[in-house]
Amino acid sequence: xxxGQVVTDEVEADVRRVEDPGQKIDVALVGQAVRGELEAFNQxxxxxQDHLFALVYRLVPDRDQAADAVQEAFLSxxxxxxxxxxxxxxxxxxxIAVNAAMDLQRTRRRRPSQPYPEFEDESWQPxxxxxxxxxxxxxxxxxxxxxxxxxxxxxxxxxxxxxLYDVEGYDYGExxxxxxxxxxxxxxxxxxxxxxxxxALAPVRELFRG
Amino acid sequence: MDRTAATHPxxxxxxxxxxxxxxxxxxxxxxxxxxxxSCQDCANVFADLGAIAVATAALPTPxxxxxxxxxxxxxxxxxxRSIGWAIFDWLGRTKALGGSMVAAGLIxxxxxxxxxxxxxxxxxxxxxTGLTGNRAPVSAPGYVAYGSASPALDxxxxxxNTLSGVAVTASPSSTVAPQAVVASPAQPHVPATxxxxxGKQAPSTxxxxxxxxxxxxxxxxxxxxxxxxxxxxxTNNSSGGGTLPASGPDSRGVAFAAxxxxxxxxxxxxxxxxxxxxxxRRQRG
Numbered sequence: 001x002x003x004g005q006v007v008t009d010e011v012e013a014d015v016r017r018v019e020d021p022g023q024k025i026d027v028a029l030v031g032q033a034v035r036g037e038l039e040a041f042n043q044x045x046x047x048x049q050d051h052l053f054a055l056v057y058r059l060v061p062d063r064d065q066a067a068d069a070v071q072e073a074f075l076s077x078x079x080x081x082x083x084x085x086x087x088x089x090x091x092x093x094x095x096i097a098v099n100a101a102m103d104l105q106r107t108r109r110r111r112p113s114q115p116y117p118e119f120e121d122e123s124w125q126p127x128x129x130x131x132x133x134x135x136x137x138x139x140x141x142x143x144x145x146x147x148x149x150x151x152x153x154x155x156x157x158x159x160x161x162x163x164l165y166d167v168e169g170y171d172y173g174e175x176x177x178x179x180x181x182x183x184x185x186x187x188x189x190x191x192x193x194x195x196x197x198x199x200a201l202a203p204v205r206e207l208f209r210g
Numbered sequence: 211m212d213r214t215a216a217t218h219p220x221x222x223x224x225x226x227x228x229x230x231x232x233x234x235x236x237x238x239x240x241x242x243x244x245x246x247x248s249c250q251d252c253a254n255v256f257a258d259l260g261a262i263a264v265a266t267a268a269l270p271t272p273x274x275x276x277x278x279x280x281x282x283x284x285x286x287x288x289x290x291r292s293i294g295w296a297i298f299d300w301l302g303r304t305k306a307l308g309g310s311m312v313a314a315g316l317i318x319x320x321x322x323x324x325x326x327x328x329x330x331x332x333x334x335x336x337x338x339t340g341l342t343g344n345r346a347p348v349s350a351p352g353y354v355a356y357g358s359a360s361p362a363l364d365x366x367x368x369x370x371n372t373l374s375g376v377a378v379t380a381s382p383s384s385t386v387a388p389q390a391v392v393a394s395p396a397q398p399h400v401p402a403t404x405x406x407x408x409g410k411q412a413p414s415t416x417x418x419x420x421x422x423x424x425x426x427x428x429x430x431x432x433x434x435x436x437x438x439x440x441x442x443x444x445t446n447n448s449s450g451g452g453t454l455p456a457s458g459p460d461s462r463g464v465a466f467a468a469x470x471x472x473x474x475x476x477x478x479x480x481x482x483x484x485x486x487x488x489x490x491r492r493q494r495g
Contacts, residue, residue: 041285053274070278075280078280166263191231192224194230201262205258209261
């Protein structure tokens with residue numbers, strides 16, 4: 001029995017085990033992609049590209065570079081479909097994307113650029129509901145801008161941990177595995193990162209109160 | 211209850227952050243809650259941490275700039291990689307390995323190069339004995355390889371003297387050479403004998419400073435070795451450097467080539483990921 005057949009069988013067994021409908025679809029698509037169906041893989045891409053871009057964009061505060069990292073992550077996922085051993089496809093893709101973002105961050109550390117230039121342009125900000133007053137909308141926009149800038153100014157180890165914990169909802173152990181550090185280190189980075197964020201936002205603290 | 215800011219600087223804000231992150235045991239939790247209850251600034255810190263975490267989770271993201279679906283060309287390119295290419299790709303992506311190899315290669319090349327340069331410069335050094343009269347150069351960067359000494363050790367003909375088991379050949383000369391130039395720091399005190407010591411086996415038995423002979427360097431009983439006359443041939447083989455490793459020019463050349471190869475391989479490993487990325491981007495358009 002070939003390796004590809006083993007992987008396919010494992011994935012099909014996983015499809016039967018999975019309860020969540022969305023995850024069931026993901027696992028089935030992975031199974032088809034392993035058999036060489038590019039269309040199935042592209043359906044996976046469509047299902048997860050927005051989420052992965054949002055995740056990577058918070059880690060790599062540059063839209064073009066974040067897009068490159070996401071593309072690299074999907075290429076890597078396609079190359080390594082055989083390494084998927086069941087579980088959550090979303091988490092699997094997330095781990096690949098975080099690794100791609102971290103590779104990019106290591107490169108960026110040598111070539112720093114202006115973080116979050118897009119925050120100067122508010123045209124992409126999500127549309128507010130019609131009942132939202134203009135004043136509240138302005139405050140929310142300003143809050144996002146200063147918070148994103150403060151987040152981008154954090155050391156990327158701290159930023160990664162905060163984003164993965166607060167935004168993505170990974171637990172400490174999962175973050176530790178993704179980043180290749182101990183759970184204690186992850187906790188320390190998150191706690192210190194939050195305090196650093198608070199210190200950076202001290203002049204505009206009122207934006208976050210009330 | 212102290213609700214002023216006076217004592218807040220002594221409070222542990224990291225404990226509050228840990229409390230927010232659920233990373234405290236019972237005792238720490240109790241202490242943190244006491245801190246929050248008794249200090250308004252601590253209460254503000256805790257509230258701010260919560261507000262910032264909520265705002266972080268709600269940060270908007272810009273729209274996705276492009277579609278990330280793979281084309282048939284992408285799939286074909288990724289699918290047709292050979293095993294060799296995959297190994298090369300993997301190796302190329304191990305930047306840490308490449309960096310280590312570059313570092314090791316660089317250090318090795320510099321080290322071996324420095325030894326070679328030092329050895330060469332050491333071999334051409336001269337030492338003036340201070341004697342007057344004709345000069346008789348002793349060209350001896352090393353005891354063995356460059357052991358031919360041409361001072362007039364023996365007017366009667368060629369003499370072959372042994373310095374602690376190391377041959378020093380004296381060429382025949384009828385000229386008295388009251389001054390010798392020893393061309394090696396490794397052999398700074400090869401005893402040069404004056405012409406009136408005709409027929410004597412000079413260096414190994416000559417007592418420095420006796421009968422008009424020249425003594426230079428520390429007196430070591432005329433054994434002619436740098437380190438008290440007990441140097442073994444192995445240590446003396448190093449041309450021009452009694453304190454250098456026992457490696458000849460050949461072994462240094464091999465070592466240099468090996469380190470240079472390591473350096474080049476490391477540079478290749480570091481450059482491959484860039485080339486691969488560039489190729490991927492070019493093919494992706």
